[in-house]
Amino acid sequence: MQFSSQEILLSREGDYALWLPGVPHYWSAEEDSVIVTVRWPSVSGDSSAIKN
Structure with missing residues (x-):
């Protein structure tokens, strides 16, 4: 994970x-991985694009 x-x-x-x-x-994942993201509280319309 990269932060500023x-x-x-x-x-x-x-x-x-x-x-x-x-x-x-x-x-980014360097190998096959299972990623779970939990946003709390969630924000309507907030999403991320998936990069391939």
Whole structure:
């Protein structure tokens, strides 16, 4: 995961990251992975495009 001030590598099963709403970021998977995103509270119309 890349944030403006740091990069975070989630490398083991169960690793996770938390950040506040409105923090710009992006991520990429280096191998087949299962990614779960939870937004709370959710915002109507808020979504992210999937990059291939």
